Amino acid sequence: MRLIDKELIEKFKNQDKEAFSEIVEEYSERLYNIIYKMVLNRDDSLDILQNTFLKAFKAAPRFKGESSLYTYLVAIALNEARERFRKEKRFLFFDLDIIDEEKNIPDIYEEKEKEGVRERVNSALKKLPESFREVLVLKDVDGLSLKEISEIANLSEGGVKTRLYRARMLLKRMLNEGK
Amino acid sequence: MKxxxxxxxxxxxxxxYIDNELTGKCCEEIEAHLRECPECRGExxxxxxxLSLCKKSRESLTKTEKKRLKENIFNSIEKE
Incomplete structure (x- = not known):
């Protein structure tokens, strides 16, 4: 497997199938992880992942390279996930004021077992509003930079920071409640 | 917590601070406070x-799912 380089991206823009296959191979796992954390359902995630790559391939000649190919794919994947939320009316309404209530939280973060961690985190993520979940997944699960997230989410870096802070506080609260 | x-x-x-985004002076200020404040150290x-839990909660595709994904993608592309 070679790294995603300029030559490969040029081939991608020309809808070269071999190049596209390498791109699918390189990014499918990482994209799946993001999508799953957004929709929290295996079948939906696989479906969205497939649509993401198909849309990217169709739109490849229009890819300008202003962002990295990966952040471009993430943006498509998140749009697909949002669309799915909207179609199925799976909006998550939440009273954001509760995140200011940070009192008497017991120390419960000693759990080390790998098994159960996913379930705990996913269950907490499920209760987060979509926009909060999005920045948290991109930063803390996938490891994108604030700059990359700001491009994907169409927010200033300051806006991403603020949203991320609130998302982390809320996740902390949810993890405590789920214990 | 007081x-x-x-x-x-x-x-x-x-x-x-955790994301290493603060300037040296700001970091020093936080570190000085953390040395003195057990509550903030706890936080x-x-x-x-x-953040460690988030990293450990990573999802992955099975080999079969990955194979099927590629097949589905390229079958769809061929059809169009």
Whole structure:
């Protein structure tokens, strides 16, 4: 497997199938992880992942390279996930004021077992509003930079920071409640 | 947890501190406070644990799913 380089991206823009296959191979796992954390359902995630790559391939000649190919794919994947939320009316309404209530939280973060961690985190993520979940997944699960997230989410870096802070506080609260 | 004005200020900057986004002076200020304040040290530990949980919660595709994904994608492309 070679790294995603300029030559490969040029081939991608020309809808070269071999190049596209390498791109699918390189990014499918990482994209799946993001999508799953957004929709929290295996079948939906696989479906969205497939649509993401198909849309990217169709739109490849229009890819300008202003962002990295990966952040471009993430943006498509998140749009697909949002669309799915909207179609199925799976909006998550939440009273954001509760995140200011940070009192008497017991120390419960000693759990080390790998098994159960996913379930705990996913269950907490499920209760987060979509926009909060999005920045948290991109930063803390996938490891994108604030700059990359700001491009994907169409927010200033300051806006991403603020949203991320609130998302982390809320996740902390949810993890405590789920214990 | 008793929170002084200073603690609240530190807590607001903890995320930036964890993400290595703060300037040297700001980091030094936070570190000095953390040395003296067990409550804020506790908050830092909790936040680091949460971020560690997030990293460990990674989802993955099975080999079969990955194979099927590629097949489906390229079958769809061929059809169009």
């Amino acid at each position: 929170e002084s004005k200073k603690c609240l200020e530190i807590l607001k900057n903890l995320c930036g 830092l530990k909790k936040m680091e644990s949460i």
